[in-house]
Amino acid sequence: MTDSSTQNHYDRLTIAIHWLTAALVISLWLIGQLVDFVPRGPVRMGIWSTHVVLGFTLCALLIIRIVWKLTAARKVAPANAGLMGHAATLGHLALYGLLIAVVALGLADAFVRGFNIFNIVTLPTIGDASLRRPINGWHELAANAIAALALLHALVALFHQYVLKDQLLGRMGIGRA
Ligand code: HEM
Ligand code: HEM
Numbered sequence: 507m508t509d510s511s512t513q514n515h516y517d518r519l520t521i522a523i524h525w526l527t528a529a530l531v532i533s534l535w536l537i538g539q540l541v542d543f544v545p546r547g548p549v550r551m552g553i554w555s556t557h558v559v560l561g562f563t564l565c566a567l568l569i570i571r572i573v574w575k576l577t578a579a580r581k582v583a584p585a586n587a588g589l590m591g592h593a594a595t596l597g598h599l600a601l602y603g604l605l606i607a608v609v610a611l612g613l614a615d616a617f618v619r620g621f622n623i624f625n626i627v628t629l630p631t632i633g634d635a636s637l638r639r640p641i642n643g644w645h646e647l648a649a650n651a652i653a654a655l656a657l658l659h660a661l662v663a664l665f666h667q668y669v670l671k672d673q674l675l676g677r678m679g680i681g682r683a
Contacts, residue, residue, distance in 0.1 A: 517580040521679035523571045530564045555624040604652040611645035
């Protein structure tokens with residue numbers, strides 16, 4: 507029998523959700539940044555609808571991830587002891603915090619404008635119209651903050667893998683036999 511306390515890599519579901527989350531965060535950020543280059547009209551609205559649908563997908567994944575982590579996920583000891591280990595834990599907590607913030611503000615952004623998804627579903631309008639601008643601004647701020655922290659996080663992971671050569675990516679399922 508495998509003792510879960512001796513495992514030094516994440517379980518399959520955590521790994522699958524991690525990479526799906528990464529793909530969604532990058533796609534959502536790119537859509538949010540690049541959509542301004544598309545002229546106003548149905549194509550642009552379709553792109554925003556895609557953003558909102560992917561956003562709801564990310565929201566569902568985040569809920570599954572948090573419930574899984576708090577209940578049945580494999581407990582993995584920090585890759586490094588001491589200060590480095592504490593810094594990594596803090597960085598991961600900040601990523602979770604920003605994920606929750608950007609998703610909550612994205613949902614608020616969609617509901618405060620009663621967003622129409624692909625002309626198929628119109629979300630109920632919740633909240634005052636005067637909240638539209640500030641919520642949109644906070645959503646964009648949180649989106650840029652998570653993009654910056656995720657970039658730093660990826661660079662640290664690549665530094666571990668290729669400079670320290672400690673096989674850190676193997677913990678997240680990359681290159682592990
Ligand atoms: C772009 C969005 C990303 C987000 C939001 C994200 C988020 C996270 C979070 C929250 C954890 C902690 C997992 C836990 O303990 O529950 C984690 C771990 C990890 N991530 Fe990411 N990640 C992203 C992208 C990446 C990329 C691009 C790479 C690789 C280049 C990467 C490599 C890793 C590795 C290796 C771990 C395990 C670190 C360890 O065991 O100490 N992540 N990620
Ligand atoms: C990591 C996740 C996300 C990122 C990185 C992200 C990024 C962005 C960015 C950069 C903008 C452009 C802000 C501006 O210039 O006005 C934006 C707008 C928006 N986002 Fe997100 N977003 C995310 C999640 C979500 C979610 C979960 C939802 C809702 C389900 C959502 C709904 C919206 C809406 C409704 C807008 C405004 C659309 C419009 O102007 O018509 N986003 N997002």
